Amino acid sequence: MNRRYEKQIILPEVGEAGQERLMHAKVVVVGAGGLGSPALYYLAAAGVGTIRIIDCDIVDVTNLNRQFIHFENDIGREKQQSAKEKLLGFNKNIHIDAVCARLDKNNASELLTGFDIVVSCVDNNETRYILNSVCVKSKTPLINGGVEGFSGYVMVMKPGETPCFQCIFPENEECLFIGARNKPEEGCGILGASAGVAGSLMAAETIKVLLEMQINPYLYYIDLISTQLVPIDAIKMENCPACGKHKELR
Numbered sequence: 001m002n003r004r005y006e007k008q009i010i011l012p013e014v015g016e017a018g019q020e021r022l023m024h025a026k027v028v029v030v031g032a033g034g035l036g037s038p039a040l041y042y043l044a045a046a047g048v049g050t051i052r053i054i055d056c057d058i059v060d061v062t063n064l065n066r067q068f069i070h071f072e073n074d075i076g077r078e079k080q081q082s083a084k085e086k087l088l089g090f091n092k093n094i095h096i097d098a099v100c101a102r103l104d105k106n107n108a109s110e111l112l113t114g115f116d117i118v119v120s121c122v123d124n125n126e127t128r129y130i131l132n133s134v135c136v137k138s139k140t141p142l143i144n145g146g147v148e149g150f151s152g153y154v155m156v157m158k159p160g161e162t163p164c165f166q167c168i169f170p171e172n173e174e175c176l177f178i179g180a181r182n183k184p185e186e187g188c189g190i191l192g193a194s195a196g197v198a199g200s201l202m203a204a205e206t207i208k209v210l211l212e213m214q215i216n217p218y219l220y221y222i223d224l225i226s227t228q229l230v231p232i233d234a235i236k237m238e239n240c241p242a243c244g245k246h247k248e249l250r
Helices: 015-023 036-046 079-090 108-112 125-138 192-210
Strands: 026-030 050-054 095-099 117-120 142-148 151-157 218-223 228-233
Touching: 015 192, 026 036, 036 050, 036 079, 036 117, 036 192, 050 079, 079 095, 108 125, 117 125, 117 192, 125 142, 125 151, 142 192, 151 192, 192 218
Parallel strands: 026 050, 026 117, 050 095, 117 142
Antiparallel strands: 142 151, 151 218, 218 228
């Protein structure tokens, strides 16, 4: 087993103790699409011991330009089962739990309980707010990402240490930020590589959290037109209804 991971074990940030930590880690990835494809592959490649995949969409031919965890012969299959099959074929030594569910306010807590970190690879703010609320209450780290066109963003939320998603994107305000619009434009385009870059960065941030490395309190904006990764200061809102001082008064 150590030979499989030897290239990351020799990293001082990982080592044998870090690899052991990854092998005992439990990560839940919500969404097995454009962001989920690279995130899932790289978490499996790193040797994360338990990965739960939550999705219930069906693979469509239009997904294949960016959702490379699915193949042509998977069209018509449930995404979480297609993804589980690929990951077990890639790394048979990890545990993959595939759950067919549409995450909502009624089932989110149950589906996320018992995991060390949540990775949000969804494409809508309604689900992002639900994930954010559950993770704030349970003090579970949350990795958020979004992508659109040649752009995307990634942010890490650690309850009590960083702003939460709702601090940055208030629920009742129109968001014009790429990949996080409250009402995405009909049929907005996505370059497959944009999802690949964002999803890979999400996997890296997840691994950093699991290894207890220092987390940068930024929202990272990805611009593939100018080839830039831009850190944007994220400010914690004292009156945030999710993580603010007076959230208990809601």
